[in-house]
Amino acid sequence: MTSSPEALRTIFTAIRTCYSPFDQAYIAYEEYFEYLNRPASNPEFPNDVIRLLAQVAKMRHLSTLEHVTFTFGLRCVSRATLAQLIRHRIGWSYSVQSQRYVNQSKDSRHGGFDFVVPPSIIENDCLDIYIKSMEQAQETYNKLIEYGIKPEDARYVLPNSATANITVSCNLRAFIDFYEKRNNDTHSQWEIKLLAERMKKELLEVEPGLEFLFYEEEECDCK
Numbered sequence: 496m497t498s499s500p501e502a503l504r505t506i507f508t509a510i511r512t513c514y515s516p517f518d519q520a521y522i523a524y525e526e527y528f529e530y531l532n533r534p535a536s537n538p539e540f541p542n543d544v545i546r547l548l549a550q551v552a553k554m555r556h557l558s559t560l561e562h563v564t565f566t567f568g569l570r571c572v573s574r575a576t577l578a579q580l581i582r583h584r585i586g587w588s589y590s591v592q593s594q595r596y597v598n599q600s601k602d603s604r605h606g607g608f609d610f611v612v613p614p615s616i617i618e619n620d621c622l623d624i625y626i627k628s629m630e631q632a633q634e635t636y637n638k639l640i641e642y643g644i645k646p647e648d649a650r651y652v653l654p655n656s657a658t659a660n661i662t663v664s665c666n667l668r669a670f671i672d673f674y675e676k677r678n679n680d681t682h683s684q685w686e687i688k689l690l691a692e693r694m695k696k697e698l699l700e701v702e703p704g705l706e707f708l709f710y711e712e713e714e715c716d717c718k
């Protein structure tokens with residue numbers, strides 16, 4: 496994953512642009528360190544930068560979070576989940592491995608299509624039936640390619656479980672919106688839930704200071 500450098504400082508500068516009499520250079524190089532090095536007025540927070548971000552998030556002054564972006568290299572996401580992911584339109588960019596151009600026949604460089612197995616298939620002892628169906632789809636695909644059908648048409652026999660690699664970029668506001676809808680929502684499906692959780696984990700590995708943005712409502716200590 497890659498991200499905007501110094502996400503915390505960038506968001507802080509955006510927020511303080513709204514309230515400070517000083518310009519962005521002063522905010523980013525002077526005020527930022529003043530806030531960072533003084534204890535938060537609310538002791539729940541490690542420093543005053545985090546306290547300010549939490550306050551702004553609570554106020555829903557969320558446009559300030561749009562100034563930083565994150566890019567994720569997602570691998571082996573099912574087409575079923577891809578369809579759910581790309582419904583998130585605002586603040587997102589997608590580049591998806593193409594089934595039109597990438598030949599997925601068994602003897603291609605791809606070596607055949609990869610697929611996701613839902614846990615319920617295994618839990619209910621249906622793996623054999625499932626794998627047979629995947630093999631059947633692969634066989635039909637291979638035959639169509641042999642007959643000279645282009646991958647863009649042969650792909651019509653591939654199932655929803657077939658995977659794609661996706662490069663995804665989003666701004667922080669868009670990610671939080673996505674995470675709340677796809678992870679916290681009890682109706683979300685397991686694969687996109689897992690995806691949202693893994694993306695959040697990667698994001699926080701790079702920017703641990705942003706963790707407070709993901710507190711559950713009842714845990715939120717910025718109320």
Ligand SMILES: Cc1cc2nc3c(=O)[nH]c(=O)nc-3n(C[C@H](O)[C@H](O)[C@H](O)COP(=O)(O)OP(=O)(O)OC[C@H]3O[C@@H](n4cnc5c(N)ncnc54)[C@H](O)[C@@H]3O)c2cc1C
Nearest residue numbers: 579582583584585586587669672676677680681682683684
């Ligand atoms: C549990 C669950 C079940 C779902 N089931 C279905 C289903 O059965 N069928 C189905 O089709 N979809 C389904 N969806 C997808 C859902 O309807 C949304 O398309 C998806 O969650 C993306 O959300 P969004 O539109 O808010 O995101 P974005 O497109 O990223 O939009 C972000 C925000 O921008 C604003 N916005 C965006 N576009 C507009 C607009 N045109 N007008 C006004 N405001 C706008 C809204 O505030 C929106 O929340 C489901 C989603 C979830 C989480």
